[in-house]
Amino acid sequence: MSDLTLERTFAANPETVFSYVTEEENLLKWWGPEGMTVPEYVLDLTQPGPWSSVMVNAEGERYKVTGEVVAVDPPHSVELTWAWHDENDARGHESRIRFEVTPNGSGGTQFRLIHAGLSDDEAAASHTEGWTSALRKLEHIAN
Template sequence: MARTTLNPQAVDKQWTLTISRTFDAPIQLVWDAWTCREHLTRWFCPKDFSVLSFESDLREGGQWRSVMRGPDGSEYIHFGTFREIMSPHRLVLTHAWEQNHQEPTAETVITVTLVENGGRTTMSFEQIGLATEASRDSHGGGWGEAFDNLAAHVKVDGDDAQRILVINRVFHAPRERGVEGVTRKPSNWSSGTDRAGSLRVSNSMSSAPAVNGVTS
């Protein structure tokens, strides 16, 4: 479960949101989920929302921008700049709304810190500079639902990524003929027949753990 810490008082009329969440996934997969567009389009929104697009230039000083659609069809656009990228432990970025009729205009700073322990990853999330207490509470609800999406996403991706298929081929032919066989036009061997010009093969299949998870 996410733990949301709501500051009892504003500091300089700004509010801070902090959330802690532990995921059943390795740190690299959680980092990829925060930094790869293919992952972000699958979780970076509240419940019942969908991510229509996510664009990013993942470098310090690079920009990001995302469009999401709510259940009533309204579109919301948020964007920002990457300030710090320390793979796979720390990500700092700015956040602002380009289009959101429910939130005041304010640039905030988000810091995501990841720590792995025993194959699980604890994420510390902090967003500073929120304009009002209501905005802090609203963002807390939205991020909480997004992190529910993230938890489900990395669990599914982690399960799928734990094992990859390895296919071994034993060719009963000299090395030179084997190279020629797999680089020439495949009309005589791709069908699996034993016609002239083909190679006889014995197939074995095994599975092995994937390395560093997977990036979809």
């Protein structure tokens, strides 16, 4: 199993950043790597329950991922499970994500994304690349 942790500092206050990482209308502004669209989704991470999204790249390839929101502590953290589906819609290996939001002492926010339990180092590297790209989009709206 492999884990990854990514951290960012945002100018926006913690409550605003928490809304960016939990509320569907805000998640859609940054969810998925750059160049991807999200035509199908259930992305309310404000309360426990199922979530899903289908990301589509420029070539039309579809990538489905689903999970459960398992814990929400506004405006501090949200935890969810994460698993990709294959071409037959079978759900694969499940990992776990935690978004942590804390004040940074200057009116802004320290944000931490922890993606734990990835199947191997290759999956961790691929997810690091994807999350880094998505977080660039989040940086544009939270700074």
